[in-house]
Amino acid sequence: MTFVLTPADGDTWLALTVDELTVGTVYDWAVRPDCGAVVLFSGTVRDHADGREGVTSLSYEAYEEQCVHKFAEIAGEIRSRWPDTGRVAILHRLGTMTLNESTVLVVISSPHRPNAFEAARFGIDALKATAPIWKHEEWQGGSDWGTRAQVPQHVSGVSSAPDAKPLGN
Numbered sequence: 125m126t127f128v129l130t131p132a133d134g135d136t137w138l139a140l141t142v143d144e145l146t147v148g149t150v151y152d153w154a155v156r157p158d159c160g161a162v163v164l165f166s167g168t169v170r171d172h173a174d175g176r177e178g179v180t181s182l183s184y185e186a187y188e189e190q191c192v193h194k195f196a197e198i199a200g201e202i203r204s205r206w207p208d209t210g211r212v213a214i215l216h217r218l219g220t221m222t223l224n225e226s227t228v229l230v231v232i233s234s235p236h237r238p239n240a241f242e243a244a245r246f247g248i249d250a251l252k253a254t255a256p257i258w259k260h261e262e263w264q265g266g267s268d269w270g271t272r273a274q275v276p277q278h279v280s281g282v283s284s285a286p287d288a289k290p291l292g293n
Contacts, residue, residue: 137213138195140188145226150213159210159233161240165248167228169221178264182227183220187256191216197279198250202232205246206239214247216257250282 137153147166154162169182195214203209210233217227230247234240251257260269 135211136196136199137211137215138192138199139215140186140191140195141215141217142219143217145215145217145229147226147229150215150229150231154211154213154231154233156210156233159235159240161235161237162231162233163237163240163244165228165230165244166226167248169223169225169227171223173261173263176261176263176266179223179261180264181220181222181262183260183262184216184218184227185258185260186216186218188218191255191257194255194279195251198247198254201250201279201282202243202247206232206234206243208235208239209243210234212243212247214251216251216255246282250279253282254279 151162151164171179173179198214199212202212213229213231215229221227230244232240232243261267
């Protein structure tokens, strides 16, 4: 199932989907003539996690009815903190993905690179801190839910500081 929220203005693309995330398509969409910077964050499946070597796949589940609304809150906060933001894309996959596949994309276009970098970092950190999405890991010899789970917080409480501590995997 795919949950997509794209406002009429066309500058925000939010989705929770089982479909493959096509990085090039989202990048091309984010480019605007008034924006000299596009920052694209792609979270991919890697071969390890905390104490788990040989990870082969991840599966994501979500409280689907709430996720895209959380994504909208994040996009709104990005536009509030960085008012010159051009386009915002926040897309996350559900289901099972194997090594090297993109699981999440946060893409920001802006007239200048500092704001695009800061907004993209905030976007992924806020998604990790607020969206009701859970990761299940498969590795050589076992499987279990991802480590570093946390209680979701409100998007306004997420730090945008460049030296903020990582919020997990």
